[in-house]
Amino acid sequence: MIKVVDLVQHYGVRPVLRDINIEIAEGEVVALMGPNGMGKSTLLAAMAGVLWPQKGYIEIDGKRRRQTVDDELAIRKKVVYLPDHPWLPKFNTAREFLLSVGRLYSIEPTRLMEHVQRLLTLFDLDANGDQAIDGLSNGQKKKVAIASALVTEAPIMLLDEPFSGGLDPAGMFALKAVMKQLRDRSDVTVVMATPVPEIVEGLADRVIILRNGELVAFDTPDGLRKLANVTGPLEEVLEHLIDPKGAENISQYLESRKK
16 A cells, blocks of 8 residues: 655755665554654655655555656545644634545535534534634644544545644543554554554554664564564563663663762
């Protein structure tokens, strides 16, 4: 469903992604993890067609991104991209915005209105659904942004840090339940960046790990345990793979505090 081939991306003289090759099957939920500033958002943006690779290419459902107008339009009908800091219209209400997004994806009107109401209820936005987005809290805005991705019913979802950005525990619980349902389906493919190992363990079929712009691993949680030679929680596995010196740095700091 998603194929990344020899992808190189850099900003100025600083390389961000180096020769990334990934294939994601239809129906997979894939978590994207790695230290801050190591290319996770850049990879998602390239998959989404927002960034033009300096080298390599992205294929979605057998069509190469930004190759022809017809192919790109066909891809955009199937893909929704939620960046870490999405744009939201200040003076529209949450309901108006969600309806507008749904219309862009040609959702049938009655189905769309019902889905929007269910999303507002799901994320505890009933009382704020007809309020201007500018007047909402940061956490509420995050919920509106997530709902705007879900309302598209797109078969390919690219989500950058959907569980962060001020989302409250109830919102995280609701989103996790939705993601579990999507994982159980065979027709929806999800790639999401997240720093939370507990979420990855319960949701992801496979995990992409980036470090210093390179692909360190792409495997199931159990496969990552074998790779790291760690049998404990996924948090410990990821520490070994993402930040091998992390445990040593923590120990040195704590020891220095005793002096």
